Amino acid sequence: MIEFREVTKQFAGGPPVLNGITLAVPDGELVVLIGPSGSGKSTLMRLVNRLIEPTSGSVWVDGRNVADVNVVELRRNIGYVIQSVGLFPHLTVAQNVELVPSITGVPAAQRRRRAEDLLHLMGLEPAAYAERYPRQLSGGQQQRVGIARALAADPAYLLMDEPFSALDPITREALQEQFLQLKRELGQTILFVTHDVEEAVRLGDHICLLGDGVIQQFGPPDELLHRPANDFVASFMGDSRELLRLGLRTAADYMRPPDPAARGQVGLDWPADRALSALLGAGGAAMQVVAPSGEVVGSLRLSDFAGSSQAQQPAGEPGA
Amino acid sequence: MSRARPDPIVLLGAALGLAALALPWVNFRENRLVLGEGFPLLGLPAGWLLPALWLALGALAWSSWRSDARTAWLGAVLFAVTCAGVSGLLGGAASSLMLEATPLARVSPAGGFWLSVLALYVAGFGLSRWPGAARWSGLLGLLAFAAVPLLGWWQDLGLAQEYANIAGTFWPQLGLHLALSLTALLLALILGLPLGLAAARHERLSGTVLGVAGFLQTVPSVALFGLVLPVFSALGRDATLGSYVGWAGGALLLGTALWRLFGQKIAGLLGGLLALLGVQALLLLGGLALIGMLEGVWLGGRSFSPEALSLSAPLSAWGIRGIGAAPALLALTIYALLPVVTNTFVGLRSVPPALTDAARGLGMTGGQILRRAEWPIALPFIMEGIRAALVLTFGIATIAPLIGAGGLGFFIQRGVEGNVPDLVLLGALPIVLVALLLSGLVGWLGQRLTPPGLRPEAAAQGAELTEASPEVRSVS
Ligand SMILES: Nc1ncnc2c1ncn2[C@@H]1O[C@H](COP(=O)(O)OP(=O)(O)O)[C@@H](O)[C@H]1O
Ligand SMILES: [Mg+2]
Numbered sequence: 001m002i003e004f005r006e007v008t009k010q011f012a013g014g015p016p017v018l019n020g021i022t023l024a025v026p027d028g029e030l031v032v033l034i035g036p037s038g039s040g041k042s043t044l045m046r047l048v049n050r051l052i053e054p055t056s057g058s059v060w061v062d063g064r065n066v067a068d069v070n071v072v073e074l075r076r077n078i079g080y081v082i083q084s085v086g087l088f089p090h091l092t093v094a095q096n097v098e099l100v101p102s103i104t105g106v107p108a109a110q111r112r113r114r115a116e117d118l119l120h121l122m123g124l125e126p127a128a129y130a131e132r133y134p135r136q137l138s139g140g141q142q143q144r145v146g147i148a149r150a151l152a153a154d155p156a157y158l159l160m161d162e163p164f165s166a167l168d169p170i171t172r173e174a175l176q177e178q179f180l181q182l183k184r185e186l187g188q189t190i191l192f193v194t195h196d197v198e199e200a201v202r203l204g205d206h207i208c209l210l211g212d213g214v215i216q217q218f219g220p221p222d223e224l225l226h227r228p229a230n231d232f233v234a235s236f237m238g239d240s241r242e243l244l245r246l247g248l249r250t251a252a253d254y255m256r257p258p259d260p261a262a263r264g265q266v267g268l269d270w271p272a273d274r275a276l277s278a279l280l281g282a283g284g285a286a287m288q289v290v291a292p293s294g295e296v297v298g299s300l301r302l303s304d305f306a307g308s309s310q311a312q313q314p315a316g317e318p319g320a
Numbered sequence: 321m322s323r324a325r326p327d328p329i330v331l332l333g334a335a336l337g338l339a340a341l342a343l344p345w346v347n348f349r350e351n352r353l354v355l356g357e358g359f360p361l362l363g364l365p366a367g368w369l370l371p372a373l374w375l376a377l378g379a380l381a382w383s384s385w386r387s388d389a390r391t392a393w394l395g396a397v398l399f400a401v402t403c404a405g406v407s408g409l410l411g412g413a414a415s416s417l418m419l420e421a422t423p424l425a426r427v428s429p430a431g432g433f434w435l436s437v438l439a440l441y442v443a444g445f446g447l448s449r450w451p452g453a454a455r456w457s458g459l460l461g462l463l464a465f466a467a468v469p470l471l472g473w474w475q476d477l478g479l480a481q482e483y484a485n486i487a488g489t490f491w492p493q494l495g496l497h498l499a500l501s502l503t504a505l506l507l508a509l510i511l512g513l514p515l516g517l518a519a520a521r522h523e524r525l526s527g528t529v530l531g532v533a534g535f536l537q538t539v540p541s542v543a544l545f546g547l548v549l550p551v552f553s554a555l556g557r558d559a560t561l562g563s564y565v566g567w568a569g570g571a572l573l574l575g576t577a578l579w580r581l582f583g584q585k586i587a588g589l590l591g592g593l594l595a596l597l598g599v600q601a602l603l604l605l606g607g608l609a610l611i612g613m614l615e616g617v618w619l620g621g622r623s624f625s626p627e628a629l630s631l632s633a634p635l636s637a638w639g640i641r642g643i644g645a646a647p648a649l650l651a652l653t654i655y656a657l658l659p660v661v662t663n664t665f666v667g668l669r670s671v672p673p674a675l676t677d678a679a680r681g682l683g684m685t686g687g688q689i690l691r692r693a694e695w696p697i698a699l700p701f702i703m704e705g706i707r708a709a710l711v712l713t714f715g716i717a718t719i720a721p722l723i724g725a726g727g728l729g730f731f732i733q734r735g736v737e738g739n740v741p742d743l744v745l746l747g748a749l750p751i752v753l754v755a756l757l758l759s760g761l762v763g764w765l766g767q768r769l770t771p772p773g774l775r776p777e778a779a780a781q782g783a784e785l786t787e788a789s790p791e792v793r794s795v796s
Contacts, residue, residue, distance in 0.1 A: 049681055075683030086678030090696050090771030100682050133773035150682070159681070
């Protein structure tokens with residue numbers, strides 16, 4: 001668990017950037033820090049691995065005040081990924097991934113195996129990529145290496161500062177997808193910074209919206225979208241936030257019993273926004289909902305979505 | 321295989337080579353004192369050989385440019401023969417003119433010869449871009465050119481006669497010249513690398529450090545000699561070895577203590593500077609002792625006496641005097657400082673800030689980042705600085721004999737005073753050649769030390785790979 005207790009940060013000669021932040025990132029969860037540019041997201045994140053020290057208050061990792069932990073030891077247990085990646089240009093991809101293990105004295109064969117496993121996990125075949133140099137890779141490939149490098153020492157925590165922001169939309173979406181899967185497999189506790197609402201909604205178990213040095217709202221994505229705490233949150237989450245909510249659910253959440261008059265089909269496990277799109281395309285007529293087995297399990301019509309303002313648990317979210 | 325096209329550069333070389341024939345090839349003088357008379361090559365035996373060679377090379381360059389390996393081979397061989405021809409016809413011209421002259425007469429190369437050398441340089445540059453064996457044209461030509469004097473076929477040239485006069489001192493002076501500039505480079509590195517590092521680390525220091533180094537560079541060398549002269553003069557007279565070593569060692573110890581105590585704070589940095597200056601003072605003394613010893617062994621004269629080791633010995637026994645190697649060494653060190661400091665600074669600044677941030681965040685210490693990232697990335701820049709500093713000190717060391725130090729400038733100075741152009745050449749030519757050689761050597765070393773991932777071809781190769789492999793396109 002990562003905990004911020006009454007953290008305040010003021011840089012010399014400026015107003016406080018963070019003002020009494022108290023926040024907890026539960027074990028195994030991904031919490032997204034979001035907020036306008038300059039709202040202190042990176043500053044808050046860098047307090048965790050002590051790249052920045054707080055003016056007052058304290059940060060706790062694993063129940064220990066980070067100020068009392070040896071800084072090198074602390075950082076080795078916390079993976080760190082940044083937007084501009086920061087690979088070593090003179091080292092090969094494999095050498096970059098092996099960087100920290102090679103310093104801590106992990107035997108060469110063992111760390112090499114680990115690097116190859118990680119590259120494979122990130123979708124970069126070691127046979128083709130291990131011996132390349134960073135400048136021979138695309139931006140998306142570089143960031144995959146950056147994530148593999150952060151995971152090399154098998155840290156319990158990950159800090160990710162806008163890791164996908166510099167990528168083109170298609171690459172970004174592919175990486176987000178892959179990252180979600182990875183997260184489920186590895187189970188790290190993750191603090192993730194972004195300024196992109198869609199990305200936050202897509203990846204976060206919880207979202208923490210920063211503004212004016214304080215937490216404007218903390219909660220599951222659905223809550224920030226559906227029940228913004230104030231105008232700041234409402235305007236930041238955007239006018240299409242009810243549409244974004246649909247991405248958190250599936251057709252199953254909206255369907256009614258089968259209707260013989262229904263024409264066309266949507267999948268039971270389709271995201272709700274995709275199902276809605278199909279309905280709009282079909283001209284508003286009712287459609288059948290089909291389970292992966294091919295069995296018709298329900299039907300769906302446009303008016304079903306109007307009921308979404310009732311509090312419904314998003315599918316697959318842990319007790320929100 | 322491209323269609324044959326004329327190579328303009330080699331053609332230009334050949335044209336220059338032919339034009340050179342219109343100028344006097346050598347200058348003949350009855351003795352060292354009278355004015356000479358110019359002789360064109362075509363009036364001399366076998367003189368027609370050179371225009372024939374140039375015409376052949378020109379014809380080759382006209383007919384086929386980079387067309388096939390066989391022509392390239394032919395070009396390289398023809399070029400080497402032309403080089404040997406220019407060199408040999410110089411010696412031959414001297415021999416034929418000296419046949420009927422007294423031993424006091426002197427034959428020197430004249431405008432036609434020098435223009436021919438330029439023509440060779442141009443043609444060699446052009447040929448080195450031809451395929452296959454022609455890439456080695458430059459080296460081949462240089463060897464062919466140098467073979468002639470090495471085989472003794474320049475013996476009747478004034479240059480060779482002057483060399484015979486001073487043969488005993490030529491190589492020692494070259495050695496002293498090298499010792500002086502290399503010691504200065506070493507001193508400049510010991511001071512300049514940490515200064516460059518400090519400037520790169522501390523935004524506020526960078527202006528001061530680069531400014532001071534830049535200012536020192538602009539002080540005219542003779543003025544600098546003049547400024548340090550009285551200081552060394554007084555030091556040599558009044559200070560003893562014991563007091564000098566005591567002060568230098570004290571500065572080293574005090575500076576180190578301050579550095580340990582205050583680290584990156586201003587007091588710590590000043591302490592570091594003090595310690596470096598202490599090291600410099602001690603190394604200066606060691607360098608002077610070495611140079612003095614070499615001078616004694618090679619050129620005779622006073623050699624290093626055991627009494628100099630006594631703590632009460634005056635510093636002058638170690639070569640610290642107003643004139644001599646000491647002021648020269650200090651001035652050369654100061655000149656070498658700027659390229660070393662600026663290139664270290666620029667090299668370290670070329671390290672992307674994101675790299676340092678990520679490395680720190682992953683738990684690397686400052687020392688580990690310096691050793692594993694900043695140093696290898698900055699090294700090609702630093703080598704470039706070393707190259708510039710070496711060429712600079714080697715060149716400026718030419719005037720060291722003005723203040724009583726050794727070096728090849730000694731012959732230039734004597735030649736100018738005695739109106740002996742051949743003697744001036746004997747000093748100047750080796751300086752140019754050795755400077756080029758050193759520059760090439762350090763440049764080659766710098767390329768070897770550039771990590772593969774930072775070499776230009778890595779990027780090109782990457783473009784190819786990305787183009788060729790299908791999985792790259794599918795993932796991103
Ligand atoms: N090292 C620093 N020194 C001074 N001011 C800083 C420093 N780092 C960040 N700031 C200031 O703190 C504020 C928040 O920065 P940051 O945390 O990077 O914002 P975000 O990541 O949300 O865009 C900005 O106004 C920035 O100028
Ligand atoms: Mg930021």
